[in-house]
Amino acid sequence: MSDNSPAVSTRTVDAVVAALLIAVGAVVVWDSHRIGASWAFDGPEAGYFPFYIGLIIVISSTVNLVLAVLGKGPGGGFVERGQLASVLKVLIPAALFVAATGWIGIYVSAAIYIAVFMAWLGRFRPWLIAPVALGVPSALFVLFEIWFLVPLPKGPLEAALGY
Amino acid sequence: MDALGSLLLGFGVAADPMNIMYMFVGITLGVLIGVLPGLGGANGVAILLPLTFGMSPTSAIIMLSCIYWGALFGGAITSILFNIPGEPWSVATTFDGYPMAQKGKAGAALTAAFTSSFVGAFFAIVVVTFLAPLIAAFALNFGPAEFFAVQLLTFCSFVGMGRETPTKTLAAMMLGFALAAVGLDTVTGQLRMTFGTTELLRGFDFLIAVIGLFGIGEILLTMEEGLAFKGSTARIDLKVVLRTWAELPRYWMTSLRGAVVGCWMGITPGGATPASFMSYGLAKRFSPRGSKFGTGELEGIVAPETAAHAAGTSALLPMLTLGIPGSPTAAVLLGGLLIWGLQPGPLLFIEQPDFVWGLIASMYLGNIAGLIVVLTTVPLFAAILRIPFSIIAPVIVVICAIGAYTVHNALLDITFMLFFGVVGYLFKKLGYPLAPLVLALVLGDMAESSFRQAMLLSQGSLSIFWSNWLVGSISGLAMVMLFWPLIARVRGSLRGRPNEPAVAAD
Numbered sequence: 001m002s003d004n005s006p007a008v009s010t011r012t013v014d015a016v017v018a019a020l021l022i023a024v025g026a027v028v029v030w031d032s033h034r035i036g037a038s039w040a041f042d043g044p045e046a047g048y049f050p051f052y053i054g055l056i057i058v059i060s061s062t063v064n065l066v067l068a069v070l071g072k073g074p075g076g077g078f079v080e081r082g083q084l085a086s087v088l089k090v091l092i093p094a095a096l097f098v099a100a101t102g103w104i105g106i107y108v109s110a111a112i113y114i115a116v117f118m119a120w121l122g123r124f125r126p127w128l129i130a131p132v133a134l135g136v137p138s139a140l141f142v143l144f145e146i147w148f149l150v151p152l153p154k155g156p157l158e159a160a161l162g163y
Numbered sequence: 164m165d166a167l168g169s170l171l172l173g174f175g176v177a178a179d180p181m182n183i184m185y186m187f188v189g190i191t192l193g194v195l196i197g198v199l200p201g202l203g204g205a206n207g208v209a210i211l212l213p214l215t216f217g218m219s220p221t222s223a224i225i226m227l228s229c230i231y232w233g234a235l236f237g238g239a240i241t242s243i244l245f246n247i248p249g250e251p252w253s254v255a256t257t258f259d260g261y262p263m264a265q266k267g268k269a270g271a272a273l274t275a276a277f278t279s280s281f282v283g284a285f286f287a288i289v290v291v292t293f294l295a296p297l298i299a300a301f302a303l304n305f306g307p308a309e310f311f312a313v314q315l316l317t318f319c320s321f322v323g324m325g326r327e328t329p330t331k332t333l334a335a336m337m338l339g340f341a342l343a344a345v346g347l348d349t350v351t352g353q354l355r356m357t358f359g360t361t362e363l364l365r366g367f368d369f370l371i372a373v374i375g376l377f378g379i380g381e382i383l384l385t386m387e388e389g390l391a392f393k394g395s396t397a398r399i400d401l402k403v404v405l406r407t408w409a410e411l412p413r414y415w416m417t418s419l420r421g422a423v424v425g426c427w428m429g430i431t432p433g434g435a436t437p438a439s440f441m442s443y444g445l446a447k448r449f450s451p452r453g454s455k456f457g458t459g460e461l462e463g464i465v466a467p468e469t470a471a472h473a474a475g476t477s478a479l480l481p482m483l484t485l486g487i488p489g490s491p492t493a494a495v496l497l498g499g500l501l502i503w504g505l506q507p508g509p510l511l512f513i514e515q516p517d518f519v520w521g522l523i524a525s526m527y528l529g530n531i532a533g534l535i536v537v538l539t540t541v542p543l544f545a546a547i548l549r550i551p552f553s554i555i556a557p558v559i560v561v562i563c564a565i566g567a568y569t570v571h572n573a574l575l576d577i578t579f580m581l582f583f584g585v586v587g588y589l590f591k592k593l594g595y596p597l598a599p600l601v602l603a604l605v606l607g608d609m610a611e612s613s614f615r616q617a618m619l620l621s622q623g624s625l626s627i628f629w630s631n632w633l634v635g636s637i638s639g640l641a642m643v644m645l646f647w648p649l650i651a652r653v654r655g656s657l658r659g660r661p662n663e664p665a666v667a668a669d
Binding site: 010013014017018021024025027028031032035039043044045046047048049050053054056057060061063064067073074078079083084086087089090091093094095097098101102106110113114117118121122124132136137140144150151152153 | 330383386578581
């Protein structure tokens with residue numbers, strides 16, 4: 001398999017997304033029905049408005065699903081294998097960064113994330129990585145913790161420094 | 164004229180050297196906030212509000228409103244250079260601004276955006292100055308049915324004017340409404356779609372969705388096309404500015420239309436975002452070059468920017484005269500007024516003329532200051548473009564994460580942001596429009612409550628939306644917009660040519 005071969009066709013993704021949206025719409029309809037989607041003695045119930053919203057999602061997504069299955073939607077390959085790999089190269093580190101934020105604070109995880117990203121994808125030299133990876137979180141720290149007084153998630157390092 | 168005399172008094176207040184200084188500080192901070200995705204006008208003003216408690220209310224409101232103008236200006240910079248709208252109302256600016264930047268005409272695009280912003284704001288300030296009493300009286304007649312009809316018109320315009328498949332527009336829009344409904348229902352106090360979790364009680368904030376859909380989604384799309392960050396160098400020199408200025412008067416009709424739409428949407432709480440889209444849609448329909456919109460037309464920048472600024476500025480009119488904010492940022496400013504001990508409303512004009520007219524005069528001066536600041540500092544922001552994408556990308560992700568976190572100080576919001584990023588990536592590739600989704604998320608609660616109030620008045624009968632000429636004509640127009648794709652199709656087949664379904668071009 002070469003890197004240019006499509007990993008999945010647009011038609012498939014189109015149909016899957018439409019099907020997922022039908023499911024979302026169905027959940028909205030179901031939940032609105034659960035809490036009451038009709039007329040109470042004092043006016044419309046809580047599910048009155050969302051009920052119809054959910055209904056429109058189901059109807060319009062069904063049309064989209066039919067269009068996709070019949071091949072009337074956008075065609076071609078959705079994403080090439082090489083492209084998918086590049087997208088995942090951003091998405092997975094970003095997800096790890098977000099996960100790490102809860103443990104070691106946003107500043108330390110940001111420094112690691114930027115450093116890894118620059119070294120792995122940008123192939124920068126360490127003497128270029130260090131100032132960016134350390135400088136950006138430090139600047140953000142001064143901006144938010146000291147100037148704007150907006151506390152961001154912090155971890156053990158900041159605690160050791162007295163914050 | 165009475166208003167002119169009061170305005171002169173106001174200029175006396177606003178021209179105080181300290182106030183002029185606060186004006187420039189506010190504008191510069193505002194541009195910075197507007198450029199950083201996630202630190203928008205509303206939460207930027209909210210974060211900085213406590214800093215102003217030591218100032219006099221007049222100086223404070225001048226600085227905070229200047230942050231607002233700065234954010235309005237700043238949103239255009241990232242939209243044009245990065246294709247990342249710093250603010251929801253600059254989404255429409257990306258449609259033509261970014262293609263222009265890719266063609267190497269970023270300087271002209273930025274000049275057009277700033278100048279149109281200024282023109283729109285100036286038009287709106289004149290409206291605020293002279294029409295405040297008249298328009299306030301008119302909007303007093305608005306009931307919930309009229310409010311809902313205006314919102315309906317906005318949303319139906321997306322279906323009628325959008326280039327995407329109408330059913331996809333509908334699905335994306337309704338997804339926004341559904342997400343807006345998540346959480347505590349403010350009328351009945353019932354929990355909706357929280358599925359027993361406490362984290363979903365808050366619901367989904369549109370800021371999180373905007374940061375994810377546009378910020379993260381765009382980074383994923385850019386990665387897919389390779390590491391080269393598609394931003395051309397943006398140089399603004401006097402020559403580009405003057406050449407663009409010479410070209411702009413050609414689009415006077417678009418500017419005027421944008422300014423009128425903007426003022427209308429700003430005063431009725433439609434807000435800057437729908438105004439920018441409506442203006443863009445109208446310009447696309449009526450411009451002789453409409454078919455080229457989306458490929459980098461100067462007119463496609465003029466339309467949304469004029470409307471967004473006109474709306475953003477005129478949103479202060481109902482806030483000052485009636486105490487009803489026309490936009491989220493105006494709502495934050497309203498909160499500031501209350502903290503300073505000023506009661507917004509008609510009496511404010513009588514009891515605090517210094518404050519009111521000082522603010523209005525500062526809007527004139529602040530926008531002139533804004534135009535100067537943005538035109539001179541753009542090279543600074545354009546320098547960011549020369550930094551390789553593998554440095555910019557993680558920094559944008561980090562800033563997006565911070566922006567998402569600071570909205571509610573919730574870690575889960577950062578996860579939602581990533582999720583919205585993936586949704587944005589998928590939707591953009593499949594031709595689902597993102598703008599109606601975000602707009603529905605912003606206006607969802609407002610639209611729902613006006614719909615429910617209207618239903619209460621009519622005891623559940625939809626005929627209330629046709630009960631008088633005003634609401635009837637707005638709703639009627641909304642229905643024409645909604646069924647426009649069908650109407651166009653029928654007209655097309657009547658003329659005997661094969662119908663062309665509107666398929667997404669991007």
